[in-house]
Amino acid sequence: MANILAVDDSSSMRQMVTFTLKGAGHQVTEAADGQEALNKAKSQQFDLIITDVNMPVMDGITFIKNLRTEVNYKFTPMLMLTTESSSDKKAQGKAAGATGWIVKPFNPDQLLNTVNKVLG
Amino acid sequence: MPIDLEQFHETFFEESFEGLDIMESGLLELEQGEVDLENINTIFRSAHSIKGGSGTFGFTAVADFTHDMETLLDEMRNGERQVTESIVETLLGCVDVLRNMLTAIKDGVEIDTDSVSQLTSALKAHLGQQIETTATNKGADTKESPTKGWVVSFKPEVDIMKTGNDTVRLLRELNSLAEEVQVSVNNDALPSLSEIVPENCYQSWEINLIGGDVSEDDIRDVFAWVDDECELNIVALADEAEYLGPERRDEERRESEPERRTAERRSKSSKPTESSSIRVNISKVDELINMVGELVITQSMLSQFGEDDDFTEMHVERLKDGLAQLESHTRELQESVMRIRMMPISFAFQRFPRLVHDLSSQFDKKIELVMTGETTELDKTVLEKIGDPLVHLVRNSLDHGIESPEKRIEVGKSETGVIELSAFHQGGNIVIQIKDDGAGLNKSKILEKARQNGLVTNDERLSDEQIYDLIFRPGFSTADVVSDVSGRGVGMDVVRRNIRELGGAVEVSSTPGEGSVFTIRLPLTLAILDGQLVGIGNETYILPVISIIESLQVKPENINAVAGNAEVYRLRDEYIPVVRLYQIFGIEPISTELESGLLVVVEAEGKKIAIYVDELLGQQQVVIKSLETNFKKIEGLSGATILGDGTVALIIDIAGLIELYQKDIAGVATPVKGGGIAA
Numbered sequence: 001m002a003n004i005l006a007v008d009d010s011s012s013m014r015q016m017v018t019f020t021l022k023g024a025g026h027q028v029t030e031a032a033d034g035q036e037a038l039n040k041a042k043s044q045q046f047d048l049i050i051t052d053v054n055m056p057v058m059d060g061i062t063f064i065k066n067l068r069t070e071v072n073y074k075f076t077p078m079l080m081l082t083t084e085s086s087s088d089k090k091a092q093g094k095a096a097g098a099t100g101w102i103v104k105p106f107n108p109d110q111l112l113n114t115v116n117k118v119l120g
Numbered sequence: 121m122p123i124d125l126e127q128f129h130e131t132f133f134e135e136s137f138e139g140l141d142i143m144e145s146g147l148l149e150l151e152q153g154e155v156d157l158e159n160i161n162t163i164f165r166s167a168h169s170i171k172g173g174s175g176t177f178g179f180t181a182v183a184d185f186t187h188d189m190e191t192l193l194d195e196m197r198n199g200e201r202q203v204t205e206s207i208v209e210t211l212l213g214c215v216d217v218l219r220n221m222l223t224a225i226k227d228g229v230e231i232d233t234d235s236v237s238q239l240t241s242a243l244k245a246h247l248g249q250q251i252e253t254t255a256t257n258k259g260a261d262t263k264e265s266p267t268k269g270w271v272v273s274f275k276p277e278v279d280i281m282k283t284g285n286d287t288v289r290l291l292r293e294l295n296s297l298a299e300e301v302q303v304s305v306n307n308d309a310l311p312s313l314s315e316i317v318p319e320n321c322y323q324s325w326e327i328n329l330i331g332g333d334v335s336e337d338d339i340r341d342v343f344a345w346v347d348d349e350c351e352l353n354i355v356a357l358a359d360e361a362e363y364l365g366p367e368r369r370d371e372e373r374r375e376s377e378p379e380r381r382t383a384e385r386r387s388k389s390s391k392p393t394e395s396s397s398i399r400v401n402i403s404k405v406d407e408l409i410n411m412v413g414e415l416v417i418t419q420s421m422l423s424q425f426g427e428d429d430d431f432t433e434m435h436v437e438r439l440k441d442g443l444a445q446l447e448s449h450t451r452e453l454q455e456s457v458m459r460i461r462m463m464p465i466s467f468a469f470q471r472f473p474r475l476v477h478d479l480s481s482q483f484d485k486k487i488e489l490v491m492t493g494e495t496t497e498l499d500k501t502v503l504e505k506i507g508d509p510l511v512h513l514v515r516n517s518l519d520h521g522i523e524s525p526e527k528r529i530e531v532g533k534s535e536t537g538v539i540e541l542s543a544f545h546q547g548g549n550i551v552i553q554i555k556d557d558g559a560g561l562n563k564s565k566i567l568e569k570a571r572q573n574g575l576v577t578n579d580e581r582l583s584d585e586q587i588y589d590l591i592f593r594p595g596f597s598t599a600d601v602v603s604d605v606s607g608r609g610v611g612m613d614v615v616r617r618n619i620r621e622l623g624g625a626v627e628v629s630s631t632p633g634e635g636s637v638f639t640i641r642l643p644l645t646l647a648i649l650d651g652q653l654v655g656i657g658n659e660t661y662i663l664p665v666i667s668i669i670e671s672l673q674v675k676p677e678n679i680n681a682v683a684g685n686a687e688v689y690r691l692r693d694e695y696i697p698v699v700r701l702y703q704i705f706g707i708e709p710i711s712t713e714l715e716s717g718l719l720v721v722v723e724a725e726g727k728k729i730a731i732y733v734d735e736l737l738g739q740q741q742v743v744i745k746s747l748e749t750n751f752k753k754i755e756g757l758s759g760a761t762i763l764g765d766g767t768v769a770l771i772i773d774i775a776g777l778i779e780l781y782q783k784d785i786a787g788v789a790t791p792v793k794g795g796g797i798a799a
Contacts, residue, residue: 010169012132013176020123054168068282074319077284083172091348099284100345105175105183108123120289 002119003027003044007037007051007060008081017050017081020108021115034058034066041067048119049078050102053089061089061096068097077118081106125177130397132173133226137219139166144215144474151208151477157197163211164193170218182221185236188243189214210242212474269298269331269357272339275306275324276350278317285346287321293342299331330357398500400460408460411453418445458647461501465543465552466494468507472514472541479518486525486536487518493543498550502622502642506552509615509626513554513638514539516612521558521636531633533557549624549666552640561630563587569596585726588628592616616725620775623649623664623758625725649744651761651771653737654720656701657708660769662742662761663731667722667774671736674714686785689719689730696721696730699781701772704756710734724775731777740764744771756780 004026006017011032018028029046031037035058037051049067053060060080067073080093083104090101102114146163149156167190174182189211195201217239224231272294276287295301309322316322329339339354340347422442425435469491480487498506522528522537529535540555563584570576570590582590590596594613619626624642643649643666651662678690679698687698698719702709711717711734719730742761747754747770758773 009165010132010173011135012128012173013169015131016123016125016128016176019128023123052172054165056162056165075281075284075286077286081172083168083175094283094345094348097283104172105177107176108125117289117293118284120286120292 001025001027002047002115003029004048004050004115005029005031005037005041005046007031007034007049007055007063009033009052009055013052013081016108017111020111023108024112024115026115034060034063037063038066041073042070045072046076048115049073049076050081050115051078052081053093061093061098064093064098065096079114079118129177129226132177133222134397134399136170136173136222139170140215140219140222141470142166144212145470147208147212147215148473148477150203151205151212155203160193160197160203164190164197167193179222179225181231181236182218182225185214185218185221185240188240188247189218192243192246207246210239210246214239214243269300270329270334270336270339271353271355271357272327272329273324273353273355274327274343274350275352276321276346278320278322280321280346280349281319283346283349285349287323287325290342290346291325291327294327294329294339297332297334297338297342298329300328301330302328324351328357398461398463404456404460408453408456411449411456414449415446415453418442418449422446454648458499458644459497461499461647462497463500463503464494465496465498465503465550468498468503468510469494469541469543471507471511475511475514476518476539479515483519484524485518485522487522488536488538490538490540491542492540496543496545496550498543498642499644499647502550502624505618505622506640506642509618509640510541510552510554512611512615513640514541517554517556517558517636517638521556521560523559546641550642550644552642554638554640555635557635560632560634560636561588561591561628563632566590585629588630589726591628592626620725625775627726647744649742649771650739651742652720652739653763653769654731654733655710655735655737656705656733657710659705659707660737660763660767661701661733662769662771663720663722664771664774665739667724669721669723669728671718671720674717674719676715679714687714691721691730694728696728697781697785698730698732699777700732702732704777704780704784722774724778727778729774729778729781731772742769742771 004021006014006021006028007030008014008017009032014030014032018030021028029040029044031040033055034051037049038058041049049064051060051063055063058066064078064080067076067078077099078097080090080098080101081104082089082093082101093101099118100114102111143163143166146159146166149159150163167186171183171186171190174180174186192201192207192211196203196207201207217235221231221236274290280287291303304326306324306326307322309324310316311322336354336356340352343350343352422439425431425439425442472489472491476487476489479485517539522539523531523533525535528537538557540553542555543550543552545551566587567576567582567590570587570593571578573596575590575593575596576582592612592615596612616626619640619642622642624640626638626640628636628638630636649662650665652665652668654661654663672691674689680688680690680695682688688695689698690696698714700709700712702712709717714732717732717734718736719732720736721728721730742763744759745761747757747759750760756773756777756779757770758776759771760768761771763769
């Protein structure tokens with residue numbers, strides 16, 4: 001069971017992600033923007049980061065870029081939640097250090113499949 | 121275990137409506153010519169969130185509609201598109217359509233597809249697109265070539281692990297695809313031990329996937345996250361076609377279909393009007409926990425007395441202290457709980473900039489809206505219900521109050537009219553004022569209209585206040601032309617009724633040429649009331665302390681009988697109608713002689729009556745229990761409460777009682793049955 005950080009400015013999305021992951025037995029911490037997420041990630045170690053891209057204060061890509069420089073998060077899988085079908089957000093995310101992405105809209109099963117895949 | 125997405129809908133709607141409000145105020149700012157990138161970003165984010173959420177929760181119509189908005193906004197924030205008035209206008213229209221769509225979905229009613237397609241075309245027109253038939257169909261272009269298997273050669277870059285990707289995971293995933301998998305690893309690039317950087321990846325692999333009906337896309341999907349970080353070659357194995365057909369895919373599709381339908385089905389049972397959840401600031405909750413802590417301490421202190429066998433005088437003193445503490449803690453706890461329901465009035469005010477914007481262009485008037493006291497807090501229920509009356513009053517000020525720019529210049533005023541919306545505390549009430557600097561109410565026109573409608577007889581003489589008050593009477597409207605905005609006939613009387621239902625009152629004052637002020641008074645909360653207990657016969661009734669002007673012993677010489685069975689009492693220079701409560705509620709009083717009881721003079725909406733009661737019993741805060749939910753609505757009563765001794769007492773609705781009395785005098789009403797229900 002993994003310790004997961006879920007970041008999204010939309011509380012309904014956060015609720016859905018948290019509910020789904022907790023249902024699968026994971027431990028989930030929520031954050032509403034990149035800055036809050038960064039603070040939380042520095043105060044405890046997460047096994048997986050799932051983050052929205054468009055957020056106020058600090059967007060998901062900047063957050064990933066920042067967190068990836070932390071020595072504790074060098075290899076931690078970080079997934080972006082993105083509605084962007086255009087490849088440039090994905091490319092930007094990858095360049096910032098994102099592991100991969102989950103394309104919105106997704107259902108709980110798709111989320112779990114991807115998470116299980118990443119956590120192995 | 122399928123997860124029921126419906127449980128997140130409430131939150132989704134709540135945040136979406138908030139998002140729409142944010143978009144709206146952002147767009148209004150844009151329209152005033154302030155093109156600020158952060159603002160456009162915020163608008164974009166809101167649209168983006170609504171799109172993401174609606175897609176996830178199965179509201180595809182909303183997601184599709186938002187898509188074009190998002191595209192347009194994206195171009196705006198990237199500087200690819202100029203912000204023009206017409207774009208802003210279209211986007212504002214989109215906000216309305218979205219709001220309607222979401223409301224319709226929430227309430228389980230049909231979406232108004234006309235407005236949706238209208239705005240969709242407007243958006244497409246801006247985007248320079250034709251109405252597209254279908255979205256690009258991903259995956260349809262690659263044809264499924266029947267193959268026995270695949271040879272995948274995978275050569276990752278050395279840095280692949282640094283994005284959290286794990287080659288083992290990729291291999292494991294490939295393994296799960298096919299029936300048989302053969303892997304060979306190439307370690308040629310592996311440096312000598314001393315040169316190895318453990319964070320790098322030096323290997324490459326060749327994988328044979330055999331059987332299992334794997335398509336090239338399936339394999340590409342596995343490598344989707346890393347396709348820019350590796351060399352990937354996928355070659356079909358020599359084909360001795362053993363084509364299994366696309367059954368598997370069909371099956372998947374069949375599975376997901378009912379799920380989507382469940383999500384699309386809206387809960388019909390949910391009540392459309394109010395949202396049932398509330399967002400509470402964490403500090404309010406902490407306060408509550410604090411208070412409960414205090415209560416627990418007091419309780420444990422008091423419980424010690426039960427353990428002591430010998431009870432001395434000293435104990436009595438401490439018991440008294442404890443009880444006093446208990447009382448103050450209970451009161452504080454009560455106040456804290458009340459505060460949880462309190463929300464800033466800005467929630468009701470925020471729609472007005474848009475409303476005023478739209479209406480002033482519609483009427484060709486120039487209006488400046490000034491809002492003050494937006495942080496004044498109000499009970500959530502009151503807040504939700506005060507919105508419509510406020511809209512009506514603001515519309516009214518805009519339509520009837522403020523003059524046209526030409527007219528204003530003519531009378532020497534500034535071209536731009538001002539509507540002031542303010543909220544503040546006064547006594548135990550919240551006061552909301554809508555003030556305009558227009559022409560003021562036209563007394564003679566009101567009077568003329570009232571006479572036409574038979575609301576006033578020709579020889580009746582009325583004070584200014586009484587004349588102004590006529591506009592709140594049912595069936596009254598002075599608008600010569602019934603406009604779209606006001607003057608629909610349902611007007612001020614509905615406003616007054618709605619406000620009265622909230623336990624509040626509305627008044628108007630006006631100065632010719634200078635404008636009018638509508639003042640709404642609302643109770644802080646609907647749940648608790650400062651009550652004066654009065655006894656009539658064996659019954660106890662409660663009068664709201666706030667409506668009481670004075671209580672007095674009757675002097676027989678001041679009683680005058682007037683036409684029919686009506687009585688008035690002369691109090692100083694005023695004649696006040698006497699209402700014998702026992703008659704209205706049909707109960708047996710201790711005495712029917714006015715001299716042996718008391719008169720309580722009460723006022724509501726500028727009208728006074730003297731209520732005859734047998735005795736005054738005391739004042740206390742009472743918790744209001746609704747009669748409608750437990751029994752039925754009774755005219756003249758606003759609710760019931762349970763007294764300290766466990767009996768039920770009915771709470772008098774003064775304004776309602778006055779109306780009841782007036783009907784009674786006019787011989788219209790029959791006495792209320794069941795008014796004297798005992799506990």
